Structures are given as C-alpha cells and as structure tokens.
Amino acid sequence: MNPLFFLVVGVFFLIYAGLNYYIGLRGWQALFSHQPFVNHYAYWLVFWLIALSYLAGRIGEKYYPGWLSHWLTLVGAYWLGAMFYFVLILAGIDLIRLLDRLFRFLPGWARVAGIAPAVGLCVFLLVSGLLLFGAWNARHPKVQRYHLALPKPAGNLTQLHAVMVSDVHLGTIVKNGQLVKMVDMVNSLKPDIVLFAGDVIDESVEPFVEQQMADSFRRLQSRYGVYAVLGNHEYIGGHAEEVVQYLREAGVQVLRDQYVKVAGSFYLAGRDDSSRERFGAGKRKDLAALLSGVDRRAPLILLDHQPTDLENAQIQGVDLQLSGHTHLGQMFPNQLITGRMYEDDWGLLRKGNLQVIVSSGFGTWGPPIRLGNSPEVVDIVLDFVH
16 A cells, blocks of 8 residues: 555544644643542543544444444534634634733733633533534525526526535435435425535445435426536545436436536536546546537536636636535635635636536535534526527
8 A cells, every 4th residue: 555645644643633632631731630520541531532433433334333333423523523613712722821921911810820720611611602503503504596697598498497506415424304404495496407516425325325315316306307416525435436326316317527408408517526536537528528519609507516627617618607515614714715725615706708606515524513604505597698
C-alpha cells in the first residue's frame, strides 16, 4: 500500500487525538479537577469512548452488530459537531488569556482562579445549546424559491416548474424517515420535473437497500420524470455503479456525462462528478464533448454536483446550472471558507447568459446539525421566451 496513505492517515489521527486531548484537558481542569467524587481515570475513559466513537463506528461497521455500529456512529457524529465548537470557543478563550498577559485589558475579576468552573460550565452549556438547535434546524427543511427567465424558445412550453434537491446523504444518519419527508415536500410542490444534484447516497448503499428507500423514491410525482447526477460521496463509498443501479430501479434516471431532450422542448445535461478520477473511475467527459450534439437554440439546463467550471459552462452556452456540494458550510462559520472556495457557494449567480443556482442541500454530512444555514428543497419556475 502507498506509504503516503499511511502518512496522511497517521497525521490525521495525531491531529484528531491532539485536538480531543486539548478539549478533554480543558474540561478536566475547569469542571472536574477539584471534584473529589470524580475519578481521573474514569473521566478520561468516558471521554475517549465518546471522542473515538465515530471512528469506531465507521471503521468497525462490518464487524459490529448493526445497532452498535449505528449508535457509535450517531454519538460520534454529534461529538464531531461538539468538538468543532469546543475547539473554536476554547481556543478563543485561551487566546484572550494570552493577550491579557501581554496587555492586561481584562477586569480583575476575570483573572480570579475560581472563575474557571463557571466559565467551563458556560462553555459546556453553550455548545450543548448549539448542538440542540443545530439538530432541530437540520430536520426542518425549507422551500427556497426562484423565478427565472430563460431567453430561448422551448417548443410548446412557455414555463417549466422544476424542483431540485441536492446532498440528501442517505445512509446511517439520514434515514428513510427524512427521505419520506423530502418526497412529501417535493410532491406538494407539484413539479413538472424533479432533479437531484448529487450526493443522494452517503457512501454506503446498504442502508438504502435495508430501509427500502427505493419505495420512497417511486412515490415521487412529476410530469417529465426524475433525473439525477452522482456526487463525490457516491464515489468515496466505492459503490457508484451500485448506486446508479439502485436509483434507476427506483425510477430515477441517472445522467453520467449524458444529455436528454425533455418533452421535445429543452435539454437536460448531467455531468459526472469531477472527483471520479480520484477514485479510479477515470476522467469525466469534457463539457464541450458532452454537449456536442445539443442545439443551443433550445434551453439548456446542466446538473453538476460541484459548482465549479462555471466559466466553461458559460462559454458552452449553458443557460442554467444546478449544483450543490457546499452545504453553505453546514456549520457556522464555515461559510466564510466556502465563500472563498467557490464563486457561488449558495443561491443565484448570474454570469453573462449563464444563471447558476447552488443549493445548501437537504441532508447533512458528518455532524447531523446545521448552524448558519437551513436545509432546503429548491423550487424553480422557469419562463421561456417565445
């Protein structure tokens, strides 16, 4: 096996263990070090069981009973969210303390040693509150609406009502119950066409099969059908071909560097995800080659999981690109990062004749929480010009 792989994994575990030790140490110092009824070894045993539960659940899912793997993964996923905010808040507190040693700007009471338990309790309650609200928010999706004009004739169509969903991440954490909620939301909008912009399944296809999620997909109702493209997570799991098979059996037409003409009126193209090459599936087709047979006089809608290569989409005459992937950072303040990484990390972008809509997604990846954004189903009305 590649030595670089072991190096990367080793560095990851060192960083992960170091950050968790930092959190555990600060928790012990602030809340428990002066409590005679709390055993030092018991504290660290419980702490590391929680801190390592996500890794244990994911690595051992083929060896543990299903219920044990599920609960380890679920507890660990929430811990990942807690870990993120504990590190941010504790590092901020320690930075303020360091700066105060240099510039002495804090009031005298803030330097009293006895204040540590109160600060520690406030940090614990704050993070707990963020997790609770984030978990609630993640399970209450909204409908995000757009009304756009595409300045091209579309045969007999004057208007198209499309519903787009991205990043459902069906799997161990996002289960069939949330899928049913999503299907009900989509059907209530009475769309002409339903579009999935990648990351429908979160790596493993086993929960999809075990929970009979195909039956939920078959309940989707639309005039012109249901279409999807793959995202990076279908490739990360190593089961992209199986995902395509299961989705097609569930009534979803998966476009893999293909296009179709819908209702003889407009073109819908689907690009395979750009990550496929990293997972041994070869390069995706160049956009110019993919669209070589498309009549640019008709409206052209492109599904591409990641909102990249926008300049090329504009050059190739794409009228509307629909993407996801970013989750709008999922947990505040990560949108400050996605906003720098992508020209459009959420919402509507107009780039010449190209219009781009990027969704924050319906599900979650990793921590099942959302802060600073909302899960969404995207409702799009397109007016065609005659």
